Amino acid sequence: MHMNGNTHAVDDRLSFWGIFGPGRYTLAFAVAAAVAALLAGVIAWQAQMPIWGGTLIVAGVLAIPLALKWQDDLRRYGAAAAALSILLVLQAFHTLEHIVQVIQFYALDRPGSQSFGLLSSLNAEWVHFTWNWLVFGLVVFLYARGLRGIWAKLLIAWAFLHGVEHTYMLVRYFQVLNELAQLGVAPLPVTQAQPGILGRDGWLALSEWCGRIPGLTTAPRVAIHFWWNAGEILLLALAAWKGLAGLVGGEKGIGRLGD
Amino acid sequence: MTKISFIGAGSTVFAKNLLGDILSYPELRDATISLFDVNPERLRTSEIVAHKIAEFFGASPKIEATLDRRASLAGADFAISMFQVGGYKPGTVIDFEIPKKYGLRQTIADTLGIGGIMRALRTIPVFLDIARDMEELCPDVTFLQYVNPMAMNCWALSRASSIKTVGLCHSVQGTAEQLAGDIGVPIEEINYICAGINHMAFYLRFERKTATGVEDLYPRIAAVAQQPKAPERGSTTRSDGGVAGLSDAVRYEMFRRLGYFVTESSEHFSEYVPWFIKRDRPDLIEQFDIPLDEYIVRCERQIAGWEAARAAFERGELEITHQRSHEYGSGIVHSIVTGQPRVVYGNVANRGLIDNLPQGCCVEVPVLVDKNGLQPTKIGTLPPHLAALMRTNVNVQELVVEAALTGKREHIYHAAMLDPHTAAELSLDQIWHLVDDLIEAHGDWLPKYQ
Numbered sequence: 001m002h003m004n005g006n007t008h009a010v011d012d013r014l015s016f017w018g019i020f021g022p023g024r025y026t027l028a029f030a031v032a033a034a035v036a037a038l039l040a041g042v043i044a045w046q047a048q049m050p051i052w053g054g055t056l057i058v059a060g061v062l063a064i065p066l067a068l069k070w071q072d073d074l075r076r077y078g079a080a081a082a083a084l085s086i087l088l089v090l091q092a093f094h095t096l097e098h099i100v101q102v103i104q105f106y107a108l109d110r111p112g113s114q115s116f117g118l119l120s121s122l123n124a125e126w127v128h129f130t131w132n133w134l135v136f137g138l139v140v141f142l143y144a145r146g147l148r149g150i151w152a153k154l155l156i157a158w159a160f161l162h163g164v165e166h167t168y169m170l171v172r173y174f175q176v177l178n179e180l181a182q183l184g185v186a187p188l189p190v191t192q193a194q195p196g197i198l199g200r201d202g203w204l205a206l207s208e209w210c211g212r213i214p215g216l217t218t219a220p221r222v223a224i225h226f227w228w229n230a231g232e233i234l235l236l237a238l239a240a241w242k243g244l245a246g247l248v249g250g251e252k253g254i255g256r257l258g259d
Numbered sequence: 260m261t262k263i264s265f266i267g268a269g270s271t272v273f274a275k276n277l278l279g280d281i282l283s284y285p286e287l288r289d290a291t292i293s294l295f296d297v298n299p300e301r302l303r304t305s306e307i308v309a310h311k312i313a314e315f316f317g318a319s320p321k322i323e324a325t326l327d328r329r330a331s332l333a334g335a336d337f338a339i340s341m342f343q344v345g346g347y348k349p350g351t352v353i354d355f356e357i358p359k360k361y362g363l364r365q366t367i368a369d370t371l372g373i374g375g376i377m378r379a380l381r382t383i384p385v386f387l388d389i390a391r392d393m394e395e396l397c398p399d400v401t402f403l404q405y406v407n408p409m410a411m412n413c414w415a416l417s418r419a420s421s422i423k424t425v426g427l428c429h430s431v432q433g434t435a436e437q438l439a440g441d442i443g444v445p446i447e448e449i450n451y452i453c454a455g456i457n458h459m460a461f462y463l464r465f466e467r468k469t470a471t472g473v474e475d476l477y478p479r480i481a482a483v484a485q486q487p488k489a490p491e492r493g494s495t496t497r498s499d500g501g502v503a504g505l506s507d508a509v510r511y512e513m514f515r516r517l518g519y520f521v522t523e524s525s526e527h528f529s530e531y532v533p534w535f536i537k538r539d540r541p542d543l544i545e546q547f548d549i550p551l552d553e554y555i556v557r558c559e560r561q562i563a564g565w566e567a568a569r570a571a572f573e574r575g576e577l578e579i580t581h582q583r584s585h586e587y588g589s590g591i592v593h594s595i596v597t598g599q600p601r602v603v604y605g606n607v608a609n610r611g612l613i614d615n616l617p618q619g620c621c622v623e624v625p626v627l628v629d630k631n632g633l634q635p636t637k638i639g640t641l642p643p644h645l646a647a648l649m650r651t652n653v654n655v656q657e658l659v660v661e662a663a664l665t666g667k668r669e670h671i672y673h674a675a676m677l678d679p680h681t682a683a684e685l686s687l688d689q690i691w692h693l694v695d696d697l698i699e700a701h702g703d704w705l706p707k708y709q
Contacts (some may be wrong), residue, residue, distance in 0.1 A: 180625075180636065185452065185602045199632065201423075206631060212399065233485075
């Protein structure tokens with residue numbers, strides 16, 4: 001690994017597992033996970049809390065060692081590496097949310113609207129639009145700071161297209177609200193989640209020039225977004241694994257090892 | 260070019276009206292219209308009428324007529340169902356006459372009640388066959404489903420098939436027009452939000468914009484409800500051969516009790532609940548002016564009229580004209596083809612649309628239609644007493660759909676036991692015997708239930 005001249009601590013050398021793994025906070029994570037599981041289990045059982053309640057409790061408790069770990073990453077490796085660490089964890093959680101949705105939809109045979117994943121149904125269009133462009137912004141930031149390689153380039157392209165997909169969905173969402181208002185039916189609380197560019201009833205499926213492409217024009221929204229996010233976390237992990245050295249030690253890298 | 264398949268096109272009058280509505284839009288005048296029916300005579304008549312209606316509009320659609328359902332569906336962009344399995348005889352006659360032996364009287368028997376249950380059991384297997392054909396031959400088709408019992412048919416389709424289906428009925432817009440007439444406000448000035456299940460949806464808002472804001476029109480409806488005699492709709496043939504108006508007393512009574520006005524007519528609604536038709540209470544039949552056996556009367560009148568009309572159609576003696584109806588079907592096709600947005604009331608699977616009705620059941624809600632297709636809107640929570648009333652009907656629908664999809668006979672008994680009108684009139688033993696008799700009378704019209 002390349003190091004800047006002002007580094008001094010060999011133990012602080014940055015590696016994929018160093019930044020993505022719990023490292024010296026392993027015990028803290030283990031304790032937090034046990035406490036979170038116990039708390040979520042007891043409270044959910046006693047208060048008959050829905051799944052999102054348990055998820056928030058677990059996330060809240062795990063946030064403590066995570067914050068310590070990220071603070072440590074920032075101090076030891078710099079802002080870019082810390083940002084990558086945060087992005088990896090949050091995107092992994094986001095992907096987990098989609099995995100749970102897919103299980104609910106396909107294995108548990110729940111309708112799409114009831115395949116909530118781990119969190120409640122927030123305004124899905126706004127949340128996903130904001131999150132995905134934030135991811136794109138962070139990925140570009142990391143690229144500028146030295147996260148290079150083919151995987152990083154593919155990640156940028158993927159995150160951009162994912163953002164475009166959500167932009168289209170948000171536009172459609174507003175279009176629906178606007179049309180309903182003009183037709184005198186508004187205000188209704190919320191409209192159903194709209195299809196995007198890909199998938200069943202999506203822009204591609206409705207276009208006259210595109211034929212039927214299994215999956216791309218036929219898959220339900222829950223499957224489409226599972227694949228978007230699975231691809232994104234995979235590319236992010238590969239980019240981090242292969243490009244981490246550049247992030248810290250490259251000429252434009254701002255990462256630093258130690259103080 | 261847009262292809263529209265009419266499934267059951269031998270329903271000549273309905274097909275003629277819908278085709279006329281479609282061809283009244285210039286953008287649809289070059290569509291391919293594929294007429295399918297199992298009855299060659301009726302199909303021939305419908306084909307003649309279709310050409311006449313195209314001529315009336317100066318349109319040049321490609322009109323096909325076929326006895327092959329798969330040929331009609333192949334490559335269709337839209338399919339419209341308009342058939343009746345079992346017809347008047349034996350279907351409807353069995354549905355009315357056998358229950359009558361047990362003292363169970365009905366009015367329409369096409370939605371719920373023991374008649375609605377049997378009608379669904381005859382119809383759903385046919386729909387499942389059609390859906391399988393569609394998945395193979397036109398998987399992206401938009402299916403406009405007009406056949407009763409609407410809720411049960413659509414629920415079964417949504418459970419068993421991936422075909423985009425919307426159930427269409429004219430009760431929401433039709434009742435809105437009737438109410439507008441009752442309160443003396445032009446329908447064009449009225450906005451409403453309506454939701455529930457088919458034939459038991461309620462107007463949650465009924466209002467109009469004024470110079471100073473929005474006027475709630477429910478107080479005007481309440482004023483009509485205070486009048487000693489309820490308004491009358493349409494007409495029916497009396498037992499002495501005369502013609503009488505159909506009273507709307509049942510619906511206005513329900514409005515007085517519930518505070519919301521329901522979409523389906525009084526003669527229909529009286530058999531969805533346990534309070535109006537009772538063997539030992541002829542006074543109720545008189546008080547609410549309930550036309551027992553009304554559907555039989557209508558069928559016989561239609562059959563008599565049909566024979567004369569068909570002869571005239573085929574001889575070219577009937578001049579065909581058309582004025583666009585208030586059916587939603589043509590508007591949906593037009594909106595999807597042209598992108599012009601519309602709101603229709605459609606019957607779709609409850610996927611997060613109404614919180615206090617079971618997920619997956621068939622609900623009637625506003626549906627936005629535009630270039631992107633059918634987009635149901637979320638209603639949220641219905642007033643609890645309305646949802647509770649609907650659930651008494653949804654219980655029956657669920658069991659009938661379960662019976663039709665699993666082939667388990669026990670669900671048919673249970674559906675009949677839970678039917679509000681049947682349960683109010685008959686004992687458990689009578690209900691089970693009645694179901695046995697009905698299944699036996701249907702013979703090959705029903706699949707074998709285990």
